[in-house]
Amino acid sequence: xxxxxxxxxxxxxxxxxRPDADVQLANVRTAAVTLAALAAEHELVITHGxxxxxxxxxxxxxxxxxxxxxYPFDALGAQTQGLIGYxxxxxxxxxxxxxQVLAVVTQTLVTAVDPAFERPAKFVGQVYGRExxxxxxxxxxxxxxxxxxxWRRVVPSPAPQRVVETRLIxxxxxxxxxxxxxxxxxxxxxRDERGRLAGVEAVVDKDLTTAMLAEALECDAxxxxxxxxHVMRDFGTPRQSGIGHTxxxxxxxxxxxxxxxxxxxxxxxxxxxxxxxxxxxxxLEEAGRILAGTSGTIVTPGGxxxxxxxx
Amino acid sequence: xxxxxxxxxxxxxxxxxRPDADVQLANVRTAAVTLAALAAEHELVITHGxxxxxxxxxxxxxxxxxxxxxYPFDALGAQTQGLIGYxxxxxxxxxxxxxQVLAVVTQTLVTAVDPAFERPAKFVGQVYGRExxxxxxxxxxxxxxxxxxxWRRVVPSPAPQRVVETRLIxxxxxxxxxxxxxxxxxxxxxRDERGRLAGVEAVVDKDLTTAMLAEALECDAxxxxxxxxHVMRDFGTPRQSGIGHTxxxxxxxxxxxxxxxxxxxxxxxxxxxxxxxxxxxxxLEEAGRILAGTSGTIVTPGGxxxxxxxx
Numbered sequence: 001x002x003x004x005x006x007x008x009x010x011x012x013x014x015x016x017x018r019p020d021a022d023v024q025l026a027n028v029r030t031a032a033v034t035l036a037a038l039a040a041e042h043e044l045v046i047t048h049g050x051x052x053x054x055x056x057x058x059x060x061x062x063x064x065x066x067x068x069x070x071y072p073f074d075a076l077g078a079q080t081q082g083l084i085g086y087x088x089x090x091x092x093x094x095x096x097x098x099x100q101v102l103a104v105v106t107q108t109l110v111t112a113v114d115p116a117f118e119r120p121a122k123f124v125g126q127v128y129g130r131e132x133x134x135x136x137x138x139x140x141x142x143x144x145x146x147x148x149x150x151w152r153r154v155v156p157s158p159a160p161q162r163v164v165e166t167r168l169i170x171x172x173x174x175x176x177x178x179x180x181x182x183x184x185x186x187x188x189x190x191r192d193e194r195g196r197l198a199g200v201e202a203v204v205d206k207d208l209t210t211a212m213l214a215e216a217l218e219c220d221a222x223x224x225x226x227x228x229x230h231v232m233r234d235f236g237t238p239r240q241s242g243i244g245h246t247x248x249x250x251x252x253x254x255x256x257x258x259x260x261x262x263x264x265x266x267x268x269x270x271x272x273x274x275x276x277x278x279x280x281x282x283x284l285e286e287a288g289r290i291l292a293g294t295s296g297t298i299v300t301p302g303g304x305x306x307x308x309x310x311x
Numbered sequence: 312x313x314x315x316x317x318x319x320x321x322x323x324x325x326x327x328x329r330p331d332a333d334v335q336l337a338n339v340r341t342a343a344v345t346l347a348a349l350a351a352e353h354e355l356v357i358t359h360g361x362x363x364x365x366x367x368x369x370x371x372x373x374x375x376x377x378x379x380x381x382y383p384f385d386a387l388g389a390q391t392q393g394l395i396g397y398x399x400x401x402x403x404x405x406x407x408x409x410x411q412v413l414a415v416v417t418q419t420l421v422t423a424v425d426p427a428f429e430r431p432a433k434f435v436g437q438v439y440g441r442e443x444x445x446x447x448x449x450x451x452x453x454x455x456x457x458x459x460x461x462w463r464r465v466v467p468s469p470a471p472q473r474v475v476e477t478r479l480i481x482x483x484x485x486x487x488x489x490x491x492x493x494x495x496x497x498x499x500x501x502r503d504e505r506g507r508l509a510g511v512e513a514v515v516d517k518d519l520t521t522a523m524l525a526e527a528l529e530c531d532a533x534x535x536x537x538x539x540x541h542v543m544r545d546f547g548t549p550r551q552s553g554i555g556h557t558x559x560x561x562x563x564x565x566x567x568x569x570x571x572x573x574x575x576x577x578x579x580x581x582x583x584x585x586x587x588x589x590x591x592x593x594x595l596e597e598a599g600r601i602l603a604g605t606s607g608t609i610v611t612p613g614g615x616x617x618x619x620x621x622x
């Protein structure tokens with residue numbers, strides 16, 4: 001099969017861990033064991049989150065006395081593609097001697113008329129008190145909003161339209177290369193009135209980008225891998241229970257938190273609705289079992305997987 | 312012809328300029344005009360320096376209160392490959408509609424027994440007073456040395472042995488892709504006793520890496536493009552004069568400053584000695600004239616260029 005894997009940010013840096021380089025590299029090396037097992041049996045494309053890393057770089061850039069303005073999010077996102085791409089590339093090369101692995105810079109096209117630009121909603125970076133947040137907003141042109149008891153910067157999260165480098169990714173895949181791409185959802189760009197690409201201050205959801213890329217690459221399976229074993233029904237209540245095999249229709253009938261599980265559910269449903277193929281959400285370490293149908297929340301048009309069992 | 316271009320760091324950020332993202336992107340867009348003209352006539356591979364960018368990120372990382380230890384130079388170098396790679400890729404895509412352009416993460420293999428590891432000599436990052444430099448050295452395990460009136464950190468600059476991703480770069484070139492690679496000389500890595508790659512605290516000279524890559528890719532010409540029109544004979548004296556067409560033998564008989572022009576001269580001489588092909592050092596904006604033989608310091612085995620003039 002042709003399989004695309006979206007690695008959650010926690011595959012590189014777990015909640016509560018120090019963001020030191022050695023900590024992140026150790027996590028990546030652990031993730032590579034699972035990814036290498038997938039690559040031994042399937043064509044593999046890998047995308048990844050960058051939340052903690054882009055937050056760290058944004059804070060560093062904002063604190064840099066040598067800069068007039070902090071780096072914009074397209075530049076920061078590109079830096080995290082280099083960083084995490086390097087770690088993944090090296091760890092996979094070490095885990096799969098003789099295989100070709102390549103991390104590439106990828107831009108994700110969005111449209112300037114996306115309503116998300118009118119209503120920035122994606123929290124980024126550190127938390128502030130209200131007063132400091134409003135001061136920074138005035139100084140730097142940020143938009144800020146309350147996030148629970150704190151205030152944080154928000155940026156637009158427009159819908160991904162296309163990965164600009166899709167053709168090259170498909171070509172490399174066809175030649176047996178394991179491609180690492182679309183890190184952090186891709187560097188967000190728009191086309192101006194003359195067709196030229198330009199970066200924008202936004203963050204694209206990595207699962208939505210991956211679903212779209214999965215369709216363009218004609219992947220047979222899209223795995224969104226994270227640190228929870230299933231999507232939960234009645235999450236946070238005494239009745240909560242893990243969802244196993246399901247359909248987009250069943251999954252869309254439930255409610256999920258906008259910040260974390262919501263985009264993942266939306267992404268897997270869209271891929272299955274559009275292609276009729278299989279998508280799943282589950283634990284990174286159980287990727288093999290997910291493909292075998294014995295772990296994770298598995299979404300197919302008919303709610304069954306593997307398809308051979310329907311013969 | 313198959314042409315490899317090494318862009319000097321000043322193509323992205325000129326001395327004295329603010330290191331803001333918009334300033335660097337504007338410079339890259341200017342450089343892309345020249346590069347696009349080359350790409351219209353030749354197969355093109357592009358490498359680039361990262362001195363100012365890696366210095367900025369190293370300072371930001373060292374000042375980050377969230378980190379126990381600043382990021383090592385392999386991770387910082389990978390970040391600059393993402394950043395500068397993104398800017399170059401986008402600017403070239405805009406300048407060359409319909410062409411495929413791809414910036415890739417590349418590692419440069421060095422050997423752990425390189426004498427450079429015993430004697431770190433490459434200055435990196437900001438300047439300090441002696442006392443502060445020695446305090447930082449003790450705290451962070453840095454090596455520091457006097458650089459004129461100031462003190463600075465030094466890291467090893469080992470000799471590049473091979474770009475790990477050479478095979479993929481060659482394949483993409485063969486398919487008409489303009490590849491951006493080996494940024495900052497490549498992310499420095501060694502192989503351990505079991506053959507596994509691991510990053511090292513070092514900086515590889517980008518011109519030496521480019522010369523080696525040029526040979527591996529069987530390039531016909533290697534252009535090291537910077538902001539000076541020629542290599543100078545008797546540099547800094549009243550007798551100084553620009554060198555036009557020359558041979559490796561003539562060039563090696565002269566003395567050059569170790570920090571700046573030295574590695575460029577070494578790199579172009581090595582490429583010409585090894586391959587018998589053409590290499591040159593000159594101004595970025597004059598790349599076309601350099602290939603025509605009417606600008607720059609042009610190095611060939613016989614001191615003549617273009618070769619057709621010898622018929």
